[in-house]
Amino acid sequence: MPSKPADEIKQLRDEIRKHDRLYFVEDNPRITDREYDKLMERLRVLEAEHPDLLTSDSPSQRVGGEPISGFAKVTHSVPMLSVDNTYDEVQLREFDQRVRKALADEPYRYVVDPKVDGVAASLVYERGALVLAATRGDGVTGDDVTANVKTIRAIPLQLVGDDVPQVIEIRGEVYWPKDDFAKFNAARQEAGEPVFANPRNATAGTLKQLDPKKIAGRGLRFVAHGFGRMEPILVESHSELSKKLQAWGVPVSSRMRVVDDIDGLIAECHALDRDRNTLAYEIDGLVAKVDAFPQRERLGATSKYPRWCIAYKFAAEQGESKLLDVEFQVGKLGTITPRAIMDPVQLAGTTVRHASLHNFDQVARLDVHIGDTVIVEKAGEIIPQVVRVVMEKRPKDAKPVIAPTACPVCGHEVAQDEGGVYIRCLNPQCSAQRKERLTYFCGRDQMDIEGAGEALIIQLVDHELIKDCSDLYHLHERRDDLIALERMGEKSVDNLLAGIEASKQKPLSKLLAALNIRHVGGTTGELLAEHFGDIDALMDADEEDLLAVDGVGPELAKSVRTFFESEDGQALIDRLRAAGLNMTQPKRAVAADSPFAGKTVVLTGTLEHLGRKEAEELIKSLGGKSSGSVSKKTDLVIAGEKAGSKLKKAQELGRSDRRSGISDGFYGMR
Numbered sequence: 001m002p003s004k005p006a007d008e009i010k011q012l013r014d015e016i017r018k019h020d021r022l023y024f025v026e027d028n029p030r031i032t033d034r035e036y037d038k039l040m041e042r043l044r045v046l047e048a049e050h051p052d053l054l055t056s057d058s059p060s061q062r063v064g065g066e067p068i069s070g071f072a073k074v075t076h077s078v079p080m081l082s083v084d085n086t087y088d089e090v091q092l093r094e095f096d097q098r099v100r101k102a103l104a105d106e107p108y109r110y111v112v113d114p115k116v117d118g119v120a121a122s123l124v125y126e127r128g129a130l131v132l133a134a135t136r137g138d139g140v141t142g143d144d145v146t147a148n149v150k151t152i153r154a155i156p157l158q159l160v161g162d163d164v165p166q167v168i169e170i171r172g173e174v175y176w177p178k179d180d181f182a183k184f185n186a187a188r189q190e191a192g193e194p195v196f197a198n199p200r201n202a203t204a205g206t207l208k209q210l211d212p213k214k215i216a217g218r219g220l221r222f223v224a225h226g227f228g229r230m231e232p233i234l235v236e237s238h239s240e241l242s243k244k245l246q247a248w249g250v251p252v253s254s255r256m257r258v259v260d261d262i263d264g265l266i267a268e269c270h271a272l273d274r275d276r277n278t279l280a281y282e283i284d285g286l287v288a289k290v291d292a293f294p295q296r297e298r299l300g301a302t303s304k305y306p307r308w309c310i311a312y313k314f315a316a317e318q319g320e321s322k323l324l325d326v327e328f329q330v331g332k333l334g335t336i337t338p339r340a341i342m343d344p345v346q347l348a349g350t351t352v353r354h355a356s357l358h359n360f361d362q363v364a365r366l367d368v369h370i371g372d373t374v375i376v377e378k379a380g381e382i383i384p385q386v387v388r389v390v391m392e393k394r395p396k397d398a399k400p401v402i403a404p405t406a407c408p409v410c411g412h413e414v415a416q417d418e419g420g421v422y423i424r425c426l427n428p429q430c431s432a433q434r435k436e437r438l439t440y441f442c443g444r445d446q447m448d449i450e451g452a453g454e455a456l457i458i459q460l461v462d463h464e465l466i467k468d469c470s471d472l473y474h475l476h477e478r479r480d481d482l483i484a485l486e487r488m489g490e491k492s493v494d495n496l497l498a499g500i501e502a503s504k505q506k507p508l509s510k511l512l513a514a515l516n517i518r519h520v521g522g523t524t525g526e527l528l529a530e531h532f533g534d535i536d537a538l539m540d541a542d543e544e545d546l547l548a549v550d551g552v553g554p555e556l557a558k559s560v561r562t563f564f565e566s567e568d569g570q571a572l573i574d575r576l577r578a579a580g581l582n583m584t585q586p587k588r589a590v591a592a593d594s595p596f597a598g599k600t601v602v603l604t605g606t607l608e609h610l611g612r613k614e615a616e617e618l619i620k621s622l623g624g625k626s627s628g629s630v631s632k633k634t635d636l637v638i639a640g641e642k643a644g645s646k647l648k649k650a651q652e653l654g655r656s657d658r659r660s661g662i663s664d665g666f667y668g669m670r
Contacts, residue, residue, distance in 0.1 A: 005050050009058075012043040016059040017160065020153055021249045051594050051622050057129050057157040061150065071143035071208070074134040076122060077169060078228035081139055083287060084305040087313050089266055092288075095310045096262040099290060102299050102307070109291040111238045112257045112268045113225050115311055117200045117282040118175030119207055121149065122228060125168050128159040128248075135207065145207050149174070151216040159248040167231040170250060172224035176203045177280045180219035185383060187443070195356070195383055199282050211523045211551070217445075224250050225287070237291045255279070258291060269312050276314065285313035319345035319352070320390065323372045326357065326401045328408040332436035332516055334424035336404060336414065338363055340374070340386050347378040355384040359421045360403040367391075369398035407432075428568065434468065435461050437516045441469045445522055446514035447506055450499035451492060459485050469514070470572060472500050473579035508535060508585040511576070518559045527551050528560070529585035535573060536583075539564045596624030596636075605640035 016039050023029045040060065047054045054061075086092055099108065120136035133149035134142040149155055152174065159168075176184075176199040185195040196202035206215055224245050226238065235241045242252045255272065259265050265288050276283050289309040290296055299308040321342040329337045338357040345352050355376050357363050366389055368374070373393040374386045403423060407414055412427030425433065435457055442452035449472070460466045463485065465478055475482060475497065482493045512525035520528070531549045532538040538560075546557035563569040577583060601624050603615055615638070 005046055006053055009043065009046050009050070009053055012039055012046070013058055015039055016043065017156065017158065017249070020059070020156065021160070023153075054618070054622075056618060059157065061157070071145065073137075074132065074142050074144045076134065076140060076142060076228065079139050080120060080122065080136045080142070080171065080228065081301060081306055082304055083309055083311045085285075085311045085313050087315070089269070092266060092269070092310070092312060093262055095288075096265070098307070099299065103295055106295075108295055110259050110261075110265050110288045111242075111291045112259055112265060112272075113253050113287050113289070114255050114272060114276075114279065114281075114283045115285040115287050115313070116173040116175050116223055116225075116253075117198075117284045118173035118223075119200065119204045121145070121172060121174045121207075121222070123149070123155065123170045123172070123222075124229075125159055125164070125170065127166060128164040130155070130157050143208070147212045148207055148209060148215050151212050152220045152222060154221040154251055156249040159250070161248050163234065163244075164248055165230050165232060165234060167229060169228040169230070170224050170245065171226045171228055172222055174203055174207060174220055174222050175199065175281050176206075176218065176220055178282060179280065184218060198383075213523050213526075214521075221281070222251055223281075224252050226289075233293075236293055238289060238293070239291055273314050283314075285311055287311045317347060318375050318377045318387070319347045320373060321345040321352075321376055323368065323370055323374050323386075325370055326363075326368070328404055330407065330409050330425055330430060330432035330436070332433055332440050333518060334407075334414075334426065334428075334430065334433055336408070336423045336425060338401065340368075340376075342374070342376065345376060347376060347384060350378075352376060352378070352384045355386050357386055357401075360423060361421045363401050363403070368401050369394060370401060371395050371398035429467075431461060438466065438469060438472075440516060441514040442472075443514075446510055447503040448499075448510075449496070449503050451496040452499065456485070456488070456496070468572060468575075470575035470579060473504070473576070473581070475500060504579070504581045506582060508538075508583055511535075511581060511583070512538075515563070515572070517563045519556045520560065524551065524556060532585075533587075534584045535577075539570075539573070594622045594624075596622040599624045599635040602634050602637045603640075604637060 016036070019029070019031055019036055019039075043058070044060045047058065047060055084095075086095065122132075122134045122136070122142065123130060124132040124134075130146075130150070132144065133146045133155075134144055136142050150157060178199065181196070181199045181202065188195050196205075203220060206218055206220060209215055224242075227241065235244055239256075239258050242256060245252050257268050259268055269286060272283070272286050287309060288311075290299065296306070296308040299306070301307055321344075323340055323342055325341040326338050327341055329339055331337065338360060340355040340357055342353060342355060355374075357366075357368065366386060368386065368389060371394070373390040375388040375390065376384050377387045378384045404414060406412065407425035407427060407430055409432040410425065410427050410430040412425055412430060414423050414425050416423050427433070435454075438457045438461065439452075439454045441447055442449040442457070452472070460475075463481070465475065465481060466472060479493060479497070482488055482496070483490060488496075507529065509522070509526040509529035512520055512528055513522045527549055528538055528546075532541060541560075543554075543557045543561055546552050546560055547554065564573075573583075596619050601619050603619075
């Protein structure tokens with residue numbers, strides 16, 4: 001066993017990095033998720049006890065800190081050019097002829113990679129440490145998404161090995177695996193929230209989240225497919241680079257192939273098209289690249305595209321079916337969503353009977369009628385969607401889909417969101433809403449009540465055993481009624497009641513997230529709970545008090561006030577309090593000797609050794625609060641090179657010292 005905390009921390013970090021590599025690079029996990037979580041928890045405990053040993057590249061730093069105010073722009077050192085597309089074999093052969101002519105008939109090979117349907121990203125490593133992550137943007141300038149990318153476990157924070165370049169910019173795709181995306185969408189649907197249309201758009205939206213904490217649990221992955229800059233250049237071909245990347249701990253595609261000629265390339269196109277539904281991620285084609293880097297240099301590029309690569313796009317996978325009906329689903333906040341019911345159709349290896357119509361504006365745009373023949377698409381889509389009506393096949397008795405004027409479940413009036421597209425049931429006592437709200441309340445990310453899944457909640461509501469979440473805490477009085485329910489024996493009931501009792505100790509942040517206050521989720525619940533400390537202070541807060549919380553805007557503040565000012569909201573809190581639920585938030589543990597404990601810190605300019613997001617994360621981990629503006633509440637301003645108006649204002653307020661080395665001094669506190 002290590003004798004010093006520093007030794008144990010190093011051992012834990014090495015062990016966690018090894019298991020990340022086994023899982024994400026080699027696809028060969030050797031420990032369970034529970035065992036992995038124990039390693040991570042021990043590391044976090046040690047780092048909290050010894051904040052001087054915390055480093056920004058520690059695996060514990062993947063979950064981001066405070067929400068960020070926006071994304072800085074990054075200029076790529078080498079432009080990220082687009083790749084020219086083709087959709088048929090004739091154009092592939094024409095591309096090959098151009099390559100052969102430019103290389104004067106000397107031998108060459110192609111590397112063939114699946115074209116992962118994700119978001120292009122650039123990862124910059126200096127001396128093996130990840131220092132910058134950026135989106136492609138317009139190819140010249142992208143967004144700095146370093147804080148968000150650091151939450152993706154598949155991306156190493158530190159490259160491993162003795163032959164890592166001094167600087168390397170690794171390029172690839174951030175993507176959302178199909179199974180993880182489907183599970184996440186299922187959870188959203190269960191919670192009454194709109195589902196994401198497809199993995200690519202959802203990945204793009206996730207990377208642009210202003211709160212990094214929302215990203216960590218979504219299961220995004222990364223696969224490398226090239227580089228923009230390498231100093232020194234260690235390899236002469238893409239196939240060699242792929243082996244190096246794997247050795248350094250960076251995921252590359254297991255379906256990458258090297259082919260000797262155009263016939264091999266076309267054969268691989270057919271093979272990948274045939275096998276694409278078996279892959280763990282969505283692809284929309286493949287990319288063929290000349291393997292040797294010196295040959296790429298000779299081939300050069302146009303103003304838009306490299307001449308040494310081309311993308312072959314697969315045709316979108318679609319199916320034709322008859323629309324039998326459109327059902328209306330009611331979510332936890334009353335959102336009414338139209339869903340197509342169709343004759344079964346085979347798509348992407350699965351039988352599809354339902355497809356999303358998203359909202360009633362979409363129904364109108366498509367001019368959908370019941371009885372229509374519709375085109376359903378699942379190319380890049382996990383949730384099948386209706387994309388077109390075959391008008392020439394419309395039967396004479398086809399009936400238009402009419403948006404509901406009353407709730408399809410309770411019959412109450414409905415209304416469209418002001419300035420929005422969603423129609424909502426306005427009856428908070430609607431049984432469909434109650435079931436969705438209760439299921440959400442019991443969910444893992446909220447009160448985490450084991451055994452209280454959707455099927456049981458439906459029974460509890462239908463048998464009038466519960467009406468709202470406070471009734472859960474009186475179910476011990478109805479034990480015999482619970483045992484009489486379908487698939488509920490004594491053991492199941494005892495487990496359920498134990499889970500309900502345990503949930504009483506959840507912190508206030510979890511309760512706020514579970515209460516179905518509009519716009520309040522896990523992150524905002526935590527922000528509010530940590531700021532106010534207990535439910536009474538939060539209930540007494542006016543909109544101005546709420547707006548003083550970093551990350552809370554006018555819409556959220558108004559929603560919180562509306563809930564706590566309502567009779568129903570106040571009565572629910574009283575019932576939960578009487579049932580014995582915890583209404584407080586524990587203070588975040590911070591080492592007393594931390595130089596940033598309790599301090600409000602503003603960063604300005606460019607720090608020599610740390611990126612902006614890294615510095616903000618470090619301040620929070622040491623007990624400080626990073627702010628974007630200088631005021632009388634500011635305790636410290638850390639000014640790097642090219643500091644601007646924030647430094648000037650700080651000097652006027654006497655809160656900055658512009659001595660040389662100030663960023664080095666900050667860096668030394670790592």
